[in-house]
Amino acid sequence: MSQSVIEQFKSLLKEQTSYSEAIALMGWDMRTKAPKKGVEHRSEVLGVLSQKVHEIQTSDEMKDCIDQLKGKVDDPIIQKAVEEAEETYEKTAKIPTDEYREYVTLQSRAESMWEEAKTNNDFKSFQPYLEKLVEYNRKFADYWGYENHRYDALLHNFEPGVTVEVLDEVFPKVREALTGLLEKINHAPNQPDPTVLEGHFPKDEQAKFSEEILKRMGYDFDAGRLDETVHPFAIGLNTNDVRVTTKYDEQDFRTAIFGTIHEGGHALYEQNIDEELAFTSLSGGTSMGIHESQSLFWENFISRTEAFWETHYDLFKQYAPPKFESLPLDQFYRAINEVKPSFIRIEADELTYCLHIMVRYELEKALIGGEIEVADLPKLWNEKMKDYLGIEPNTDAEGVLQDIHWSGGAFGYFPSYALGYMYAAQFATRMNEDLDVEACIQKGDFGPIKSWLTEHIHQYGKMKKPLEILNDVTGEGLNADHIVNYLTDKYQKIYQF
Amino acid sequence: MSQSVIEQFKSLLKEQTSYSEAIALMGWDMRTKAPKKGVEHRSEVLGVLSQKVHEIQTSDEMKDCIDQLKGKVDDPIIQKAVEEAEETYEKTAKIPTDEYREYVTLQSRAESMWEEAKTNNDFKSFQPYLEKLVEYNRKFADYWGYENHRYDALLHNFEPGVTVEVLDEVFPKVREALTGLLEKINHAPNQPDPTVLEGHFPKDEQAKFSEEILKRMGYDFDAGRLDETVHPFAIGLNTNDVRVTTKYDEQDFRTAIFGTIHEGGHALYEQNIDEELAFTSLSGGTSMGIHESQSLFWENFISRTEAFWETHYDLFKQYAPPKFESLPLDQFYRAINEVKPSFIRIEADELTYCLHIMVRYELEKALIGGEIEVADLPKLWNEKMKDYLGIEPNTDAEGVLQDIHWSGGAFGYFPSYALGYMYAAQFATRMNEDLDVEACIQKGDFGPIKSWLTEHIHQYGKMKKPLEILNDVTGEGLNADHIVNYLTDKYQKIYQF
Structure with a gap:
């Protein structure tokens, strides 16, 4: 396995965690500072960024990295990150896309019904x-x-x-x-x-x-x-x-x-x-x-x-x-x-x-x-x-x-x-x-x-x-x-x- | 030109503007609320998101949308957005990638030298x-x-x-x-x-x-x-x-x-x-x-x-x-x-x-x-x-x-x-x-x-x-x-x- 796969994997993680930091800041802001009228637009933005995180986690590129790196890297941090990525990938892959989408819709409706x-x-x-x-x-x-x-x-x-x-x-x-x-x-x-x-x-x-x-x-x-x-x-x-x-x-x-x-x-x-x-x-x-x-x-x-x-x-x-x-x-x-x-x-x-x-x-x-x-x-x-x-x-x-x-x-x-x-x-x-x-x-x-x-x-x-x-x-x-x-x-x- | 190209174009813009909203919030936060030690990590996150905006603006997908939609849409908002996207695309495309990258590095060094x-x-x-x-x-x-x-x-x-x-x-x-x-x-x-x-x-x-x-x-x-x-x-x-x-x-x-x-x-x-x-x-x-x-x-x-x-x-x-x-x-x-x-x-x-x-x-x-x-x-x-x-x-x-x-x-x-x-x-x-x-x-x-x-x-x-x-x-x-x-x-x- 080449160094470039590790770099590619790290770059995917960096992208993913960058979106996560933005999402976290937006969440903090909505609960402490954001004006009330901005919430609707903000929710849509959060939706877009969350979707990107999901896309990276379940991408073919991520799957390739996992397959090529799993059990083959000396660096214990990379190795653990690969295991973590694999768990997320597998967990998502096992759920049919349609069912997952229906479920996400159900969740948000159920919350307001509750x-x-x-x-x-x-x-x-x-x-x-x-x-x-x-x-x-x-x-x-x-x-x-x-x-x-x-x-x-x-x-x-x-x-x-x-x-x-x-x-x-x-x-x-x-x-x-x-x-x-x-x-x-x-x-x-x-x-x-x-x-x-x-x-x-x-x-x-x-x-x-x-x-x-x-x-x-x-x-x-x-x-x-x-x-x-x-x-x-x-x-x-x-x-x-x-x-x-x-x-x-x-x-x-x-x-x-x-x-x-x-x-x-x-x-x-x-x-x-x-x-x-x-x-x-x-x-x-x-x-x-x-x-x-x-x-x-x-x-x-x-x-x-x-x-x-x-x-x-x-x-x-x-x-x-x-x-x-x-x-x-x-x-x-x-x-x-x-x-x-x-x-x-x-x-x-x-x-x-x-x-x-x-x-x-x-x-x-x-x-x-x-x-x-x-x-x-x-x-x-x-x-x-x-x-x-x-x-x-x-x-x-x-x-x-x-x-x-x-x-x-x-x-x-x-x-x-x-x-x-x-x-x-x-x-x-x-x-x-x-x-x-x-x-x-x-x-x-x-x-x-x-x-x-x-x-x-x-x-x-x-x-x-x-x-x-x-x-x-x-x-x-x-x-x-x-x-x-x-x-x-x-x-x-x-x-x- | 089909409705699906318009949808694709809108979806690119939505992604781009969502990143921009996240970037704007991070900028506001850094200048009003963020603790000082977090600034370095935050700057990297900003770098990742800005890069994504740049990638979308100069993507082949965006170019396709522009080519297919320019002058062919009734909706004046879409039409104007296409023109705007084209301007950005052209402006960026005219600069050789290497030179642009050197310039970005120069900018940040020059600012601290200044x-x-x-x-x-x-x-x-x-x-x-x-x-x-x-x-x-x-x-x-x-x-x-x-x-x-x-x-x-x-x-x-x-x-x-x-x-x-x-x-x-x-x-x-x-x-x-x-x-x-x-x-x-x-x-x-x-x-x-x-x-x-x-x-x-x-x-x-x-x-x-x-x-x-x-x-x-x-x-x-x-x-x-x-x-x-x-x-x-x-x-x-x-x-x-x-x-x-x-x-x-x-x-x-x-x-x-x-x-x-x-x-x-x-x-x-x-x-x-x-x-x-x-x-x-x-x-x-x-x-x-x-x-x-x-x-x-x-x-x-x-x-x-x-x-x-x-x-x-x-x-x-x-x-x-x-x-x-x-x-x-x-x-x-x-x-x-x-x-x-x-x-x-x-x-x-x-x-x-x-x-x-x-x-x-x-x-x-x-x-x-x-x-x-x-x-x-x-x-x-x-x-x-x-x-x-x-x-x-x-x-x-x-x-x-x-x-x-x-x-x-x-x-x-x-x-x-x-x-x-x-x-x-x-x-x-x-x-x-x-x-x-x-x-x-x-x-x-x-x-x-x-x-x-x-x-x-x-x-x-x-x-x-x-x-x-x-x-x-x-x-x-x-x-x-x-x-x-x-x-x-x-x-x-x-x-x-």
């Missing part, structure tokens, strides 16, 4: 669209193939290597432990009082505190920025331009402060990927679950700890309303860690969050497996909520219709959220063997923590698959014990049961 | 680069062809239809009138006192006033936004997303306020182009000169008038520092219209600005024509400054090295600035026949003015060439009388000579 259905609390109007989406996903899973469970083929898109067999071993352990903990928490006599956190906290002051924390975490503002948006996210345009967004609630500072730290965790990941991977399509987080492990690590294992607030409560009070001057640290700490079952996943606390995921995982696995049908969803959803969280939604809008994911055909995605919690707990256990994490937090010295994460996780980008990282770092596969022990230990102390 | 030379006040270090740039431009002009003067071929790139013959008739008239006026102004006993404008004017208050004026002008903030930058500009991503940028000087409000109105004039043009032209490459200003006529019209013919301040001085005082409460309108108006020869073009007042352009026009015309050489420039520059403005730069940094244009090879561009003044004056004369412009300004009712500009100029985008618009609107070609009469009249009153 929005309407949610507003009107009318599951029936969305049901036929959801049925078609499920049907397509069943078909696609069959095209892609799987060993044991049809749902595995979809899981693979988001968390390669993770299967129903794996999840069905670990998730029930997590679920049972959490429902047990929740039971104890609900009956604990000493409940935290979240009303102590209420009060007007001006946006600008929240922003200043958040920025200060981002800086201390090691987020590089010369390679990023912080903006306001409606649904917060972090986005990497390239490793030297990774942007964080947040939302301010002047009545509840937790939204912005924990939200910014969460997104900051995502951003640290993207800022610290090896620059050698630039323009290769490997320069991004390796999976949704590993990405979430980074945001959750900073949010929960750092910023919701007692050690963190021992060091940062004084700083917080410099920006916070005067009432916090008289609020003891202990009451503050317990209040920000209140556990309370609620209907909406994205508003859930650290402990009940995974239970929301269990509801969705079990339902979508059964849907794709053909064990249940779409029409049964509202009833099953409410039953599972009652079983796991002890509460039952009053409407489908705050039940089965709450999330956008299924309306976009994203089946197999939800488990990644819970996997993020599990990975984070496993990384935390391992990190504690290398570092005195609590001492670092207490000193406000996050340098060693950030370096540990970069060394073990961030730098690799997509050079390693999620379970490969997990094994390399922790020496084991998915293990529910870590998250269970962590949550048990933490909430026993807070709720004193 | 920056260094300007900082070090060292023309000699820049001279060899400028010599090569001139040499390439002479060659390109020969490739493109011209009737009378080689410089015409370059003028055509920026202001099609305008030739040395035309400019040599009108520019000397303008120059002589202005130097005459300047002589009288310099000797007028009653000089305005610009120090009355000094004083700390907080940025936020300047911004609020500027926004209010933009709104009154009819700038649509739902299809645009206002941001801060170092070198202000307006940029149209599409007609529903046209952004204005400005710079705040807290010691001199004139920078931001007149600057914002100027850029607002550019933005109104782009916001009011017929939406039918979207995705066709005709959806933009027709020439640099016509664009400048729009910004200058709003800046000078509206916002520097006595009528404007009669209506808006009270509003201004709501945001301005308290000292303005006691500053009479008359003194304020005369101060903002002070005429004072200075070295730097971009800081020049309304009257001396065109004289700066004359210096550049005469020099670059002679350079391209081979009548003078690069080595002579510093000396000739200073002589012309002395002749026309009565002042001589102390250094080349504030003389021949001040502008970036030549370092990027932009010869033939400078005249458009002066043409913008002339067009604006001609449009103003005509508008005054249709509307009582002064009465509109006095009422603060800019609606009829904006509608007139949209009807006669904005809506057409690139459907009409600059001189075509001028003729259609005013019934005549370039005519120096209008700008001369306007300036004479205005400054006679202000300086009472």
Whole structure:
């Protein structure tokens, strides 16, 4: 194989990743800066650029490069990029073009139908669209193939290597432990009082505190920025331009402060990927679950700890309303860690969050497996909520219709959220063997923590698959014990049961 | 010719204009929001997308479309787009690929050499680069062809239809009138006192006033936004997303306020182009000169008038520092219209600005024509400054090295600035026949003015060439009388000579 094929392959990747950077910037802009009337035209432009990415990924030229380079290049980056390109090529090639086109049209129609259905609390109007989406996903899973469970083929898109067999071993352990903990928490006599956190906290002051924390975490503002948006996210345009967004609630500072730290965790990941991977399509987080492990690590294992607030409560009070001057640290700490079952996943606390995921995982696995049908969803959803969280939604809008994911055909995605919690707990256990994490937090010295994460996780980008990282770092596969022990230990102390 | 060729042509244009929108957004972002470390990677991405635009414009596919569609389509928009595409294709095809590639490399090296030379006040270090740039431009002009003067071929790139013959008739008239006026102004006993404008004017208050004026002008903030930058500009991503940028000087409000109105004039043009032209490459200003006529019209013919301040001085005082409460309108108006020869073009007042352009026009015309050489420039520059403005730069940094244009090879561009003044004056004369412009300004009712500009100029985008618009609107070609009469009249009153 000649050098020129490698050059041709690199040039295809450079073109593809350049379009992706433009697409990412347009996405960031639409969600933070763009004037509303420009959105329609912009969507068309996004369509054109996305189509170009798709064309490159599935081009004959790309196929030639893959065939000529696969297994024949010394450079490990090129080799990995070839594997990545092949996976994308194969995945797309297996779906008949007509069906894919119909599916893309269905997705965008279903999304707007879902929005309407949610507003009107009318599951029936969305049901036929959801049925078609499920049907397509069943078909696609069959095209892609799987060993044991049809749902595995979809899981693979988001968390390669993770299967129903794996999840069905670990998730029930997590679920049972959490429902047990929740039971104890609900009956604990000493409940935290979240009303102590209420009060007007001006946006600008929240922003200043958040920025200060981002800086201390090691987020590089010369390679990023912080903006306001409606649904917060972090986005990497390239490793030297990774942007964080947040939302301010002047009545509840937790939204912005924990939200910014969460997104900051995502951003640290993207800022610290090896620059050698630039323009290769490997320069991004390796999976949704590993990405979430980074945001959750900073949010929960750092910023919701007692050690963190021992060091940062004084700083917080410099920006916070005067009432916090008289609020003891202990009451503050317990209040920000209140556990309370609620209907909406994205508003859930650290402990009940995974239970929301269990509801969705079990339902979508059964849907794709053909064990249940779409029409049964509202009833099953409410039953599972009652079983796991002890509460039952009053409407489908705050039940089965709450999330956008299924309306976009994203089946197999939800488990990644819970996997993020599990990975984070496993990384935390391992990190504690290398570092005195609590001492670092207490000193406000996050340098060693950030370096540990970069060394073990961030730098690799997509050079390693999620379970490969997990094994390399922790020496084991998915293990529910870590998250269970962590949550048990933490909430026993807070709720004193 | 079949419908499918039209579809193919439209699809090429849609791809090309989509890349252009992405490029425009990346440009805006780099100049307003992007973190500094991301710039290097971003520049590469910009390179890839610009290359794609170039590839489409010069592709065999595009040539086929042009050949099949030219003169054979009923739709006037398609027909015009074909002509536009052909011009671009021909222009590029005439330059040997190797030479073009060398030239692009030279441009970027020359720009950084120019920056260094300007900082070090060292023309000699820049001279060899400028010599090569001139040499390439002479060659390109020969490739493109011209009737009378080689410089015409370059003028055509920026202001099609305008030739040395035309400019040599009108520019000397303008120059002589202005130097005459300047002589009288310099000797007028009653000089305005610009120090009355000094004083700390907080940025936020300047911004609020500027926004209010933009709104009154009819700038649509739902299809645009206002941001801060170092070198202000307006940029149209599409007609529903046209952004204005400005710079705040807290010691001199004139920078931001007149600057914002100027850029607002550019933005109104782009916001009011017929939406039918979207995705066709005709959806933009027709020439640099016509664009400048729009910004200058709003800046000078509206916002520097006595009528404007009669209506808006009270509003201004709501945001301005308290000292303005006691500053009479008359003194304020005369101060903002002070005429004072200075070295730097971009800081020049309304009257001396065109004289700066004359210096550049005469020099670059002679350079391209081979009548003078690069080595002579510093000396000739200073002589012309002395002749026309009565002042001589102390250094080349504030003389021949001040502008970036030549370092990027932009010869033939400078005249458009002066043409913008002339067009604006001609449009103003005509508008005054249709509307009582002064009465509109006095009422603060800019609606009829904006509608007139949209009807006669904005809506057409690139459907009409600059001189075509001028003729259609005013019934005549370039005519120096209008700008001369306007300036004479205005400054006679202000300086009472």
